[in-house]
């Protein structure tokens with residue numbers, strides 16, 4: 490079956506946020522043009538499609554000047570066919586996205602933008618090392634919603650001393666701008682980040698577990714009041730506004746990828762490209778494939794990923810998919826029965842899912858279903 494999804498990575502940002510462990514790098518504007526050329530060179534090696542979803546992430550794709558963004562998008566369109574009902578997302582940041590760039594995106598067929606807002610409070614944005622302030626965030630959201638029907642905004646919670654009132658102020662942006670998709674992430678101390686190093690030296694950079702639970706309850710209630718339903722651990726949408734690209738990923742579908750550090754998964758082969766843009770450019774322009782690491786996903790890993798990603802979804806893990814992987818109901822009935830009695834999971838004929846009560850211990854539940862890789 491043809492592969493219907495493709496991820497496109499732009500690794501550049503205005504500055505490096507201290508909590509970020511994405512493959513992103515500050516500045517380097519002198520290499521953006523040659524990076525875009527290399528990216529398009531790699532893209533032209535992919536099947537032409539048609540594709541149901543494209544996702545341009547980063548990094549900050551909107552850091553590219555409008556003309557270069559236009560070159561990138563035209564290059565994509567000249568090679569890639571899109572299905573009739575395609576979804577093409579571009580991530581955008583308030584520090585760089587503007588009406589002109591949104592126009593360029595829309596003119597080339599992008600039909601969904603995801604804006605990294607994180608907070609609507611200047612002091613919090615400064616704490617997070619973001620390159621924008623609250624006024625710029627609102628301005629960008631107003632420009633995004635003027636151009637696109639489908640807009641998502643990212644918000645972060647779990648910050649030190651963050652109160653429910655603070656979070657409600659941030660969440661209010663969805664109502665204020667008529668935004669129908671919300672990605673709400675808990676601040677985590679990722680290994681290798683500046684925050685992680687400072688945290689290890691005793692700095693208080695996140696909130697207590699109790700505060701975190703209260704904030705989570707607050708966001709569930711607030712977003713429900715605004716018509717959102719949670720469809721994934723960190724993602725909420727109005728009906729029909731869910732991100733189809735990410736759902737494809739969470740349901741274990743094959744996808745292509747291009748760009749520095751981008752990961753593709755095709756028929757059990759997971760390929761990771763060189764993370765460093767310079768190395769990626771050199772490899773592609775030398776006619777190589779820029780693949781730094783290839784992993785064959787074992788049957789056990791595939792089953793465990795199916796549990797892990799599927800349990801992130803509100804609808805849960807597809808039982809038919811499990812059966813295709815050789816996991817019949819007999820294999821999980823015992824754990825499921827006990828957890829169902831405790832109200833932590835539930836299942837029907839098609840899916841098995843974690844309940845709202847179970848979300849607090851999602852990782853522990855998921856691990857109960859894992860197969861031992863030593864087996």
Ligand code: SF4
Nearest residue numbers: 502505506509513548
């Ligand atoms: S803007 Fe996004 S990708 Fe870039 S450093 Fe900040 S969090 Fe990371």
